[in-house]
Amino acid sequence: MSGLVVAAFGRRFLVRASTGELVGCVPRGKRRPYACGDHVFVARTSPGEGVIEAAGPRSTLLLRATAHRQKLIAANATQVAVIAAGEPSMSDELVSRALVAAECQGIGALIVLNKTDLAATAAARERLAPFRSAGYEIIEISARTEVAPLRARLVGKTTALIGQSGMGKSTIVNALVPDADAATQAISRFLDSGRHTTSHTRLYRLDESSSIIDSPGVQEFGLAQLSAADIERSFRELVPFLGHCRFRDCHHRAEPGCAVRAAVESGAVHPRRLDLLHRILDAEAQAT
Numbered sequence: 001m002s003g004l005v006v007a008a009f010g011r012r013f014l015v016r017a018s019t020g021e022l023v024g025c026v027p028r029g030k031r032r033p034y035a036c037g038d039h040v041f042v043a044r045t046s047p048g049e050g051v052i053e054a055a056g057p058r059s060t061l062l063l064r065a066t067a068h069r070q071k072l073i074a075a076n077a078t079q080v081a082v083i084a085a086g087e088p089s090m091s092d093e094l095v096s097r098a099l100v101a102a103e104c105q106g107i108g109a110l111i112v113l114n115k116t117d118l119a120a121t122a123a124a125r126e127r128l129a130p131f132r133s134a135g136y137e138i139i140e141i142s143a144r145t146e147v148a149p150l151r152a153r154l155v156g157k158t159t160a161l162i163g164q165s166g167m168g169k170s171t172i173v174n175a176l177v178p179d180a181d182a183a184t185q186a187i188s189r190f191l192d193s194g195r196h197t198t199s200h201t202r203l204y205r206l207d208e209s210s211s212i213i214d215s216p217g218v219q220e221f222g223l224a225q226l227s228a229a230d231i232e233r234s235f236r237e238l239v240p241f242l243g244h245c246r247f248r249d250c251h252h253r254a255e256p257g258c259a260v261r262a263a264v265e266s267g268a269v270h271p272r273r274l275d276l277l278h279r280i281l282d283a284e285a286q287a288t
Contacts (some may be wrong), residue, residue: 001050005038005075009200013052016040024052035061036074036159036203036213060105062160064097067288073201074160074213080109081150083163083172084128086120090164092127096276097221098162099136103234104226108157110137112150114168117142130270134237143171151176151206158211165217173214177204197242224288228281235277237269253278 003023007014011032013025023043027034028051034040038057055075058060062073062080063128081103084090090100095111113124125140132138139149148173153159165171174180201215223231233239238260246257252274263269 001044002056003040004043005034005036005040005052005204006203007200008034008036008072013040015050016041017042017051022048024048025050026054027052029053033072035063035075036043036201037075037077038054038075038217045147046248052156058109062101062107063225064101064221065224066220067224070225073162073215074158077158077160077213078106078163079154079159080107081112081153081159081161083112083161083167083169084124085112085113085115085118085167086122086186087115087118088164088166090127090132090167092272092278093279094164094218095128095131095219096273097280099131100223100226100231100234100280101221101278103236104230108162110139110153112172113138114143114172116140117145130272130276133270134235134273141172143168143175143211144262147172152209152213154206155211156209160213160214161227162215163217164219164240167217169214170215171203173201173212176206180204222287223280226284228284231280231284232277233271237273238263238277 001017003017004015005013011026013034015025016138017023021187023042024223034052034055040052042050043049043053046133051232058075060077061075062077064073078128080098082095082098084095099109113128128138138145139153141147141150156195161169201213203211203213232242241259241263244259247255250258264274
């Protein structure tokens with residue numbers, strides 16, 4: 001039977017079959033190349049249990065990776081919402097990394113500034129200014145009181161929510177999905193992972209055409225699956241200037257005739273964005 005992966009934890013997956021039935025599944029073989037949002041084919045093994053035999057074609061695959069490990073986040077997502085806040089202090093490098101992963105897959109992206117009722121919001125807003133100048137939409141909400149501005153951007157899309165721990169992502173999910181806690185408990189029973197209820201990825205349907213995929217909070221977002229050129233091209237505002245430097249192997253640091261640095265000096269590119277590009281490239285080079 002066919003179905004949709006709606007939760008993933010380790011080697012256990014929860015599949016919503018085309019009949020509406022929820023089936024707890026394991027993958028065939030040792031590999032587990034499946035993610036929330038995958039359309040899969042399942043062979044039933046017992047009531048409520050099955051084996052995933054294969055997955056259908058994916059339009060997108062969002063993941064993070066180190067040199068030795070990949071973590072699949074979401075399959076077939078059409079949008080990424082990066083959750084940020086002023087408290088605790090957010091990492092604009094992690095925001096950049098999540099946006100790079102989305103850009104490389106051709107997935108639309110926006111930034112959600114949460115906890116706008118807190119005094120630290122002004123500093124967070126200023127820290128996000130380079131992303132606004134790069135063309136990213138930034139939605140401001142206070143999830144405890146109002147999520148309507150975000151809800152409006154989710155209509156008709158499958159949106160992967162990504163953020164550091166502490167950014168209020170769980171509060172956002174609970175505001176968007178009133179029965180999220182009950183769904184989490186049900187999923188935990190199927191996955192036999194009740195002590196890890198916040199550690200698995202979950203897909204929640206908002207309506208017939210809209211879903212969110214909630215992933216655990218992260219402190220690191222590796223991009224080992226991408227080349228330096230991939231990462232460069234994923235800084236969307238740099239694309240018009242790439243390939244126009246005097247030297248083909250320009251690193252956009254101190255080389256003469258650098259078109260990217262000239263764009264920074266002219267104000268076309270925010271200097272912090274170029275700094276973030278260098279930080280990411282340096283970190284990924286050291287990690288390999």
